[in-house]
Amino acid sequence: MASRPLNRSTSGPSRSSVLTLSEVSPPVLTISLLLILSLTACSPVGEAGSQQNGEQTSEQGHAIEPAAPVDIELATLMGQLQRHSAKLGYAINGHNRPLATFYLEEIDEVLEELMTVEEDDGMPIAHPAGVILAPVLETLENNLATEVPWPEITGQYQLMIEACNRCHLATEHGFIEILPATGEPPFNQRFDGADS
Numbered sequence: 001m002a003s004r005p006l007n008r009s010t011s012g013p014s015r016s017s018v019l020t021l022s023e024v025s026p027p028v029l030t031i032s033l034l035l036i037l038s039l040t041a042c043s044p045v046g047e048a049g050s051q052q053n054g055e056q057t058s059e060q061g062h063a064i065e066p067a068a069p070v071d072i073e074l075a076t077l078m079g080q081l082q083r084h085s086a087k088l089g090y091a092i093n094g095h096n097r098p099l100a101t102f103y104l105e106e107i108d109e110v111l112e113e114l115m116t117v118e119e120d121d122g123m124p125i126a127h128p129a130g131v132i133l134a135p136v137l138e139t140l141e142n143n144l145a146t147e148v149p150w151p152e153i154t155g156q157y158q159l160m161i162e163a164c165n166r167c168h169l170a171t172e173h174g175f176i177e178i179l180p181a182t183g184e185p186p187f188n189q190r191f192d193g194a195d196s
């Protein structure tokens, strides 16, 4: 999955920002090193500058912007959940087991991210996500893995969508109501499976 802004209440190692040396081409590496050296050489050692008022300042002396609020990240995660859950629904409608399994894994990854957001706007996120969404996902995962008949999988998918809405209610966002995927998929993608 793509990387996301930091600002987590609990943080794992950032997958995004660390470039290993092997990923950097030699010229880029050389330029970076020169840049670092020149910055070090020019920095006004001992000048009060950046330490004054205890305020953090950047190299140019501008105040460093506070990190983006968790809010933005949560909405991004939710947007991903919406897209993946819609595609999951179309894959299930098309009786496409591999594709449905793929989107379920994508949803699982987003859930993992949600579990790192302790709260947002004073609203707990990780806890209700773990209680409300996680168990439903697990059952659906088992259903897909064990060749349970499609009507049962469709039922479990609907329970998953209900879980989204239950968490919206629990977090005072009940006005965001998700529906199961129906009709023609609005995507330029094939959802029908081999056994449909």
Ligand code: HEC
Pocket: 071, 072, 074, 075, 076, 078, 079, 081, 082, 085, 107, 114, 120, 123, 124, 125, 126, 128, 129, 132, 133, 160, 161, 163, 164, 165, 167, 168, 171, 173, 176, 178
């Ligand atoms: C932790 C409880 C929780 C769970 C579980 C949850 N949501 Fe949300 N959702 C929220 C909150 C809180 C917001 C408001 C986010 C904000 O303030 O930016 C939100 C916002 C949204 C939005 C509006 C943002 C947008 O991009 O339009 C969508 C859509 C959404 N959720 C879809 C889903 C779907 C689909 C699922 C289930 C697969 C789901 N959510 C599961 C809590 C949850």
